[in-house]
Each structure stands twice: as structure tokens, then as C-alpha cells.
Amino acid sequence: MAAGGTFKLEPLEQFALHPVLGPIGRAVNFTQANLTMAVAALLVLALLVYGTRARATIPGRWQSLAEMLYQFIHGMTIDQIGAEGRVFFPFVFTLFMFVLMGNLIGLIPFMFTYTSHIAITGALALFIITMVTAVGLRQHGLHFFSYFAPPGAPAVLMPLIVLIEIISYLSRPVSLSMRLFANMMAGHMILVVFASFAVVLGSLGLVGLVGAVVPFAVNIPLIGFELLVACLQAYVFAILTCIYLHDAVHLH
């Protein structure tokens, strides 16, 4: 189609994993996903350590950012779970920052989006649901299983309702991981598709160059939209974790 026949439109190529760090990375299969996760963790740490170092009454930019993120998640955790939620704040905050940093790093060109892999979001979601179940069992003992039998339901319907509740409970990690992974992957695919259009059209000569402006112009608001999605999905991930923790702490 295009004059430059070497260019291929491959929107999925960006999600392929490659070993990094040379032979050492190859030996232990240390991919760019692992590297990005390590970088994200260090960036989060650096932001919070550097941001809170000054401890000024009137915060500077970084302190402001660190404090806003802290207060935002702190407020959300207590709003959603209640006063008991204070215990879970470090967990929710870590989760939120990790997901947020992963989503944002992925928007930088040539960087990898680790939240676009279901292996990673799935692992996070499995960890969350295991922890939620453990919290529920620890707080309520075997009474936790009354969660699956809502009060006031007719006894005849109980087997059906219990089964539906169990499925509903088990589908939480699936929907939690799928939502984040699908959002990130779809967004990055759309970006690549439009960027590829621009490149392919641009190689068609003058007419193509004029036409290439359109997909290029589409990509600019798309980047802004992806920025919104990156923050929103991190928030959704954190707030759903809070809602699940609330259910485990309060049972219904």
C-alpha cells in the first residue's frame, strides 16, 4: 500500500516482552516489564521521600504533590471502609501509586506499560482478593461465609443465591484485572494505530503528507484522553479494592 514497503502496521508489537540488561537479563529472563516495574517503584519512592523531605508548612511543588496523593487516598480509604480502614491505607496507597506510575510511565514514548499485561493486573487482583478473603476470615471467622447467604432470602432460593453470590465474589478479581488491562491495552493500541496511519500516509508524497495531518491531529487529544484514563483507572483500581475490603470488614 505504502511506498515504503518495509513499514508494517503492528499495533500489538509494543506489548511483546524482550529481555533487557544484556546476558544477565537473558539468563534470568529479566524483561522490560520487570525493569519498568522496578523503575516505577523507585520513582514512587523518590517522589514520596523527596517530596516529604522538606516538611515545609507551605509546601513546594513536590511536597504538594506527595501530600495531595497521600491525602486523596487516605480520605478515600476511610470514606469507603470506615474508621477501620486506616489499617489498610498503606496497602491501598502502595497499590494506587504502583498502578498510577505504571500507567503514566507507559505514556512516555518508548516506555513499556506493564499494566497492559493481564499477567500483572491479574497477579495484583489475585493478591487483592486473597487478602480481602483473609481479612474477612480473620475478622469474622467462619461467620464470613454468611456473606454468601444474604439475610431475608427465602430458603427455597438459598442454593441458587449462594451459588450466584459465590460466582459474583469470584468474578471480582477477573473484572478488576480485566478492566485495567483492557483499558491500558486498548488505549495504547489506538495510539499506535493512528500514529501508524500518519507514517503510512506520510510516505505517499505530498497528498499523503496533507492527509497524514488528520491521524496525527487525532493522536494529540488521544494522548490527553489516555492521561485521563491512566489516572482514572488507577483510581478505579484503588477504590474497588477499598469497596471489597469494606465488604470483608463489614459483611454487606
Next chain:
Amino acid sequence: MSGNSSGPRPSFEPGPPSEAGPSFEQRLRTARERQGLDTPAGAQAKAGASGWGGGVQAGVELVSAELVAGAMGWGLDHLLHTLPLFLVIFVLLGGAAGVLNAFRRFAPANKPGR
């Protein structure tokens, strides 16, 4: 006249803010808290953010419940060698669970959706 009006005014003005102000705020907060506990307030706000996002999220809930139920049914069939039976039952149950999940996340705010 000025002495008359200045008499009741100080007693009238600071009264309500110190008395009704905090208690009303408190009552409002507890009411909101209760409301927030009854229905996932965050989910409500998210759904309002964009209809498209809400639709996609409801879809994700439906699909994931169906997936989990299908896997459970298939697994039971695999164990008990009754292939279509439990798969059929669990796919139906999965649909119900998916609707339940979607409804719980986007339940009307005035109804305490468990």
C-alpha cells in the same frame, strides 16, 4: 431602640451557629456516610463521569462473571465427567451473577443496594 436590638441580637446570633451548626453538619456527614456505606459512592461517581465508561464497566462485570461461572462449570464437568450439564447450569448462573454485579455497582443511589 439600639439598646433594645443589640440586646437580643448577640443572644440570637451566636446561638444557632454554635448549637445547630455542628450538629447539622454532623448529622449530614453521618447521613452521607451511611449512604456511602449502603451503595458504593465511588462507583456512583465513576459511573457519572462518563456514560461510555459506565457502559464498558458494566460490560466487564457481565463478561467476567460469565467467564468465572463458565470455568467453574467446565471444571466441575471435567471432574465428574458430565460435560454439558454443569457448564449449562453455571453459564446461566453466571449471567445472573453478572447482572447482580453490574447492578450492585450502578445501583440507584436512593436504594440501599446491599
